[in-house]
Amino acid sequence: xxxxxxxxxxxxxxxxxxxxxxxxxxxxxxxxxxxxxxxxxxxxxxxxxxxxxxxxxxxxxxxxxxxxxxxxxxxxxxxxxxxxxxxxxxxxxxxxxxxxxxxxxxxxxxxxxx
Numbered sequence: 724x725x726x727x728x729x730x731x732x733x734x735x736x737x738x739x740x741x742x743x744x745x746x747x748x749x750x751x752x753x754x755x756x757x758x759x760x761x762x763x764x765x766x767x768x769x770x771x772x773x774x775x776x777x778x779x780x781x782x783x784x785x786x787x788x789x790x791x792x793x794x795x796x797x798x799x800x801x802x803x804x805x806x807x808x809x810x811x812x813x814x815x816x817x818x819x820x821x822x823x824x825x826x827x828x829x830x831x832x833x834x835x836x837x
Contacts, residue, residue, distance in 0.1 A: 724756055724757045724758075724759050725754065725756055725757070725758050725759070725792050725793060726759050726761045726788075726790045726791050726792060726793075727743070727758060727759065727760055727761065727791065727792070727793040727794070727795060728760075728761060728762040728763070728764060728785045728788075728791050728793075728794050728795070729760065729762070729763050729764070729795045729797060730764040730782070730785070730794060730795065730796045730797065730798050730804070730807060731764070731765060731796065731797040731798035731799065732763050732764075732765040732767070732769060732772075732774070732778070733797070733798075733799075735797040735799075736763065736765070736795075736797040736798075737772075739795055739797060740760055740763060740773075740774050743758060743760050744760070744773070758793075760774070760777060761777065761788070761790065761791060762777055762778075762779050762784060762785055762788075762791070763777045763778050763779070764778075764779055764780070764781075764782060764785060765778060765780070766780060782803075782807050782810070785811065785816075786807075786810050786811060786814045786816075787814070791816055792816060792817060793816065793817045793818075793819065794807075794808075794811045794816050794817070794818045794819070795818075795819045795820075796808055796818060796819070796820040796822060797820075797821075797822075798822075799822060799824070800822075800824065800825070801824055801825050801828060801829070804820070804822055804825050805825055805829050805832075805833075808820065808825070808833060809832075809833070809836055812833070812836045812837050813836065818833075818837070
């Protein structure tokens, strides 16, 4: 089983978590194993959300958790996304992002670290 964390639970982050849940079987078949969402990092609480029990507020939990293999960054902006991605990469985690601002400004640094 591959355990993941999503950083950001806005429009895109909530969509990512929904797709992971709704397409669980298809994704597992394509990946060759199940993908489990372990954490959702956000500043806010989401008590009525299906991911309420996964919400955390401290990035260190993701960075230091040896089970987390994939980090999906959907926070947007340059900071703190850049710092968190670099720390996740340095912790040996795979990172997925479509953060165009961050990649335009710091893409080489992120690629070199990866």
